[in-house]
Amino acid sequence: MESPDLARMRLEYARAGLDEQDAGDDPLPLFSRWFDEAVAADLHEPNAMALATATHDGRPSSRIVLLKGFDARGLVFYTGYESRKGRELEDNPRAAATMLWHPLQRQVRVEGAVTRVDDSEADAYFASRPRGSQIGAVASPQSRPIPDRQALHDRVTEVELVFAEREVVRPPVWGGYRIAVETIEFWQGRESRLHDRLRFTRAGDDWTRERLAP
Numbered sequence: 720m721e722s723p724d725l726a727r728m729r730l731e732y733a734r735a736g737l738d739e740q741d742a743g744d745d746p747l748p749l750f751s752r753w754f755d756e757a758v759a760a761d762l763h764e765p766n767a768m769a770l771a772t773a774t775h776d777g778r779p780s781s782r783i784v785l786l787k788g789f790d791a792r793g794l795v796f797y798t799g800y801e802s803r804k805g806r807e808l809e810d811n812p813r814a815a816a817t818m819l820w821h822p823l824q825r826q827v828r829v830e831g832a833v834t835r836v837d838d839s840e841a842d843a844y845f846a847s848r849p850r851g852s853q854i855g856a857v858a859s860p861q862s863r864p865i866p867d868r869q870a871l872h873d874r875v876t877e878v879e880l881v882f883a884e885r886e887v888v889r890p891p892v893w894g895g896y897r898i899a900v901e902t903i904e905f906w907q908g909r910e911s912r913l914h915d916r917l918r919f920t921r922a923g924d925d926w927t928r929e930r931l932a933p
């Protein structure tokens with residue numbers, strides 16, 4: 720059951736909508752505000768996003784990843800560099816990501832070029848993760864076929880032995896990617912399907928803002 724607070728927030732956002740004045744000229748503060756509101760609404764994993772990548776010849780694939788940071792440089796997530804998405808991004812370094820904050824009737828779509836985060840940034844994030852997740856990241860050859868679940872447990876046991884009584888070191892095949900935002904669209908659900916859609920497109924150091932038909 721939805722909490723009364725969430726029901727009230729949902730109604731208020733739908734009523735208020737998203738207007739140009741409210742959105743401003745720079746999408747970052749708006750994204751930051753929407754993200755904070757999704758957190759405040761106590762949504763489950765408000766940082767989950769569908770990430771689309773494609774092979775060099777344009778075959779798309781998508782999956783959910785977690786947004787772990789954002790600023791003017793872009794949106795950061797962490798993964799295996801040799802995973803399917805990692806291999807696609809090395810070949811074709813562009814991505815699209817979509818976040819859905821359903822109870823707030825909000826969607827955000829981002830597109831842009833992707834680069835790896837610096838080693839120091841990836842090291843710092845890896846070090847902040849629980850030990851079990853660190854071991855898992857080292858043990859799992861993400862996206863590769865494995866014979867069975869036992870094979871994974873065996874790998875975990877091996878890795879635990881290697882790092883017994885010392886810090887787990889970030890494997891070079893695991894790290895972060897940053898999507899440099901080239902376009903970002905904010906979608907706010909409204910009555911009678913007359914939703915608000917504002918799209919920002921980077922133009923040098925500035926942004927152009929357009930309203931799109933729903």
Ligand SMILES: Cc1cc2nc3c(=O)[nH]c(=O)nc-3n(C[C@H](O)[C@H](O)[C@H](O)COP(=O)(O)O)c2cc1C
Nearest residue numbers: 767782783784785796797798799802803804805862
């Ligand atoms: C809620 C949720 C969060 C996830 N977060 C991540 C993540 O941050 N990084 C990641 O590599 N995989 C994450 N996954 C797993 C991916 O969806 C996917 O299975 C995995 O990255 C392999 O994808 P690929 O084979 O297309 O590279 C998450 C899955 C779910 C359902």
